[in-house]
Amino acid sequence: MTTSPAALLLLGRQHDLASERGVECPGDLPAASDPDLVQRAQAAREALGDRAFVLGHHYQRDEVIRFADVTGDSFKLARDAAARPGAEFVVFCGVHFMAESADILTADHQQVVLPDLAAGCSMADMAAIAQVEEAWEVLEDAGVAADVVPVSYMNSSAAIKGFTGRHGGTICTSSNARTALDWAFEQRPAGRGKVLFLPDQHLGRNTAVLQLGMSLGDCVVYDPHRPLGGLTPQQLRDARMILWRGHCSVHGRFTAANVAAVRERVPDVKVLVHPECRHDVVTAADLVGSTEFIIRTIEAAPPGTSWAVGTELNLVRRLAARHPDQQISFLEQTVCFCSTMNRIDLPHLVWAMESLAAGRVVNRITVDPDTAHWARIALDQMLALPG
Numbered sequence: 001m002t003t004s005p006a007a008l009l010l011l012g013r014q015h016d017l018a019s020e021r022g023v024e025c026p027g028d029l030p031a032a033s034d035p036d037l038v039q040r041a042q043a044a045r046e047a048l049g050d051r052a053f054v055l056g057h058h059y060q061r062d063e064v065i066r067f068a069d070v071t072g073d074s075f076k077l078a079r080d081a082a083a084r085p086g087a088e089f090v091v092f093c094g095v096h097f098m099a100e101s102a103d104i105l106t107a108d109h110q111q112v113v114l115p116d117l118a119a120g121c122s123m124a125d126m127a128a129i130a131q132v133e134e135a136w137e138v139l140e141d142a143g144v145a146a147d148v149v150p151v152s153y154m155n156s157s158a159a160i161k162g163f164t165g166r167h168g169g170t171i172c173t174s175s176n177a178r179t180a181l182d183w184a185f186e187q188r189p190a191g192r193g194k195v196l197f198l199p200d201q202h203l204g205r206n207t208a209v210l211q212l213g214m215s216l217g218d219c220v221v222y223d224p225h226r227p228l229g230g231l232t233p234q235q236l237r238d239a240r241m242i243l244w245r246g247h248c249s250v251h252g253r254f255t256a257a258n259v260a261a262v263r264e265r266v267p268d269v270k271v272l273v274h275p276e277c278r279h280d281v282v283t284a285a286d287l288v289g290s291t292e293f294i295i296r297t298i299e300a301a302p303p304g305t306s307w308a309v310g311t312e313l314n315l316v317r318r319l320a321a322r323h324p325d326q327q328i329s330f331l332e333q334t335v336c337f338c339s340t341m342n343r344i345d346l347p348h349l350v351w352a353m354e355s356l357a358a359g360r361v362v363n364r365i366t367v368d369p370d371t372a373h374w375a376r377i378a379l380d381q382m383l384a385l386p387g
């Protein structure tokens with residue numbers, strides 16, 4: 001039996017309303033997983049068998065993660081999907097740019113499904129392809145485009161990845177951003193190279209300053225909403241890092257004051273944050289690293305240690321549940337879950353899997369062949385990076 005999506009979405013809407021009111025942050029989400037939905041998800045998953053491969057991003061809800069065949073960050077999940085060519089359907093429990101990357105990296109016969117098309121990413125949306133093409137013209141007019149290598153974070157649309165491939169750049173993740181920047185600067189004569197870093201200014205700045213030893217003055221921020229990006233040609237000529245004015249709406253909300261407050265509150269606490277956080281937060285923290293780094297660090301920590309973690313709340317809560325021998329808290333008391341990641345809830349997953357089991361492919365994500373070609377070149381360049 002397949003229930004209408006409208007009925008299935010009711011519980012999801014209740015979640016959204018609760019989140020909008022702010023009453024559930026950072027506490028529990030309302031219980032959406034009524035017993036029928038769990039049983040239906042199990043039945044649909046069994047009916048699909050090896051024909052489907054369900055991917056769950058680390059920031060997904062528990063009720064969704066429990067049905068994931070693998071969990072990971074966006075790049076690991078796309079690679080996992082590509083390594084399972086026998087799976088006709090890839091059900092991506094994540095956000096839109098991740099499903100696009102999975103479509104680019106998987107074989108033509110594999111169909112990628114995003115259970116809710118509203119699951120986007122505000123950071124990826126901050127760099128529209130028309131804005132980026134216009135920025136490139138600004139760089140050309142300033143006479144610096146020939147010195148610039150684009151480096152785009154995985155958290156970008158397929159169109160931005162395609163732009164990056166067309167202009168000889170590379171994709172990076174939060175794990176390999178330093179290696180990607182090293183590679184990019186090596187592509188131009190020493191002292192002349194510049195990087196256009198898209199779309200997360202914080203990851204670009206944190207990597208350039210903390211890992212490559214640049215100064216904040218080596219970085220400029222290109223604002224697509226201002227004429228010429230808000231920069232003079234001389235500023236563009238002097239800069240080494242041209243940072244796109246984008247940020248994560250979750251990680252961007254942590255502040256240095258949060259770090260100071262938790263140090264007051266919790267004796268001997270270690271502050272562990274993601275590099276999408278602002279520069280002053282990262283410099284005030286004890287440790288900074290990717291989602292996978294955060295998970296590994298907590299797993300390796302001795303019992304009795306105290307952590308304040310600055311990343312998405314679903315993951316922090318799961319880490320706290322998995323490691324009751326440690327004191328793990330969320331860095332900030334009022335930052336919510338990533339609202340777009342949380343669009344994927346059990347009702348949407350049940351609807352997607354039941355539809356597939358009934359022979360209807362819903363919410364398929366496809367990337368046009370030309371964009372996919374160039375995006376693949378940029379992704380392959382990342383895979384060829386050392387380490």
Ligand code: SF4
Pocket residue numbers: 059095120121122123124155248249250251312338339340341
């Ligand atoms: S956590 Fe931030 S970067 Fe990740 S999907 Fe949400 S808005 Fe985008």
